[in-house]
Amino acid sequence: MSNNTPDNLKYAETHEWVLEQNGIATVGITDHAQAELSDVVFVELPAIGKKLAAKSPAAIVESVKAASDIYAPVAGEVVEVNTALSSDPALVNQSPYEQGWIFKLKISDPNELSSLLDAAAYSAKLG
């Protein structure tokens, strides 16, 4: 079972990861999530400029079997999306924490970050 969970990231219960740098949150799905979904064949990216509430659907990742919603871990405005996923959606499987990132948000309320799980808590949740 894949459950690599880097210490420098924050995690949502819904299996997204967040890297916060200078008020910008980079968001992707965890190693565990990509292994559960397996074979990602399509990623629907959010529109740039879209304002998202925390825990609202932000993107859609489709595996061979099904479409899954990806949620905004914190509220914010979409400032960048990973267009490489349009031609190579399997990056989500191959490199979930680096090349497979999905979108970047300008964070509305930095306090929301504290509601996310740290690596230890997320790992514990996976069991």
Place this chain on the structure above:
Amino acid sequence: MADQSSLLQTPLAEKHQSLGAKMVEFGGWLMPVQYSGILQEHQAVRTAAGLFDISHMGEFLIKGPSSEAWLNSVLSNDIRAISPGHGQYTLMPNEAGGVVDDLYIYRLEDQVYLAIVNASEIDKDFAWLQKKLVPNVSLENVSKDYAGLALQGPKAELILYRVFEGEFRRIKRNQLMLSTYKDHPVLVARTGYTGEEGYEFFCPAEIAATLWDHLLAAGAPFGCVPAGLGARDTLRLEACYPLYGHELSQGISPLEAGLSYFVSFDKPERFTGKESLRAQKDAGIPRRSVAFEMSGPSAPPRAQYAVHANGEKIGEVTSGGVSPTLKKNIGLALVASTHAKVGNKIEIEIRDKRYPALIVKKPFYNNIQK
């Protein structure tokens, strides 16, 4: 994950577990959806071989002096067309011309038949048939006694020879033979659901695990891998085989599904749904199942997405997804007959946006020699 403890398990459940399969619910059964990955398993079946557990499928044994005439009265195809040692695809229609189930029936002896029905429909089918039973026919649900394995792919036959050795002689597509494995009877049929050459085995549940291990070990040097329901679905979609609940249902007729070949209006027996199907044929079949491919980049089409043409809704997608072989988004859709022409442009509605697609010839893929 939902509670899996109430689900039925096949005799190969422990094998799937030790192979690290991802298990899911399917038709009341706990089944492997994938081992190494759907795309990898799909590719293995297309280029080498894959081994599937199909023990969830139901088996009914039908016997007796009136069995031939009775089967012809409850099934759409003509059972007289097959002699002992042959099988045929057929449908069990309802009175309205819809489909109770689709099945494979093997004629084991002159008056002995084995029907293979869909896992999720076993109880419904059995009750349906029991109600229609006549004297001099016996119907037995032997689903629990049988395990089923499917070895599919261009290397299947080579692997089969290594496992069954002298107990196997070459058979043609849709033929079957009674073989033995470790002194147990095994039905070997040259049938499948993948668009590749291959074989299906029906054997006593107690030898299923041994046979599974033996086939996998003998197949490994040829590139044979265990394959799950995920690959089974992408393979059958490329080959345009119907899946009950998608291309066929109580509300979709075999004629609409493009299965007229398996409906015999000429056989002497009146069969359930004959008049409805005849009327549909005479009046013009209202809808048709078509194959389509997406014309440009889009999310994969999925079942129940709306299909449009010239601004109006003309039907729905019944199955869809990525074709690993063609590297395209493909699907099957049930559309108004007036639009069901190869070469027609249609649109598939995916999350409130419409994407262009093209109706193409069926199947997308077939590697079976006629």
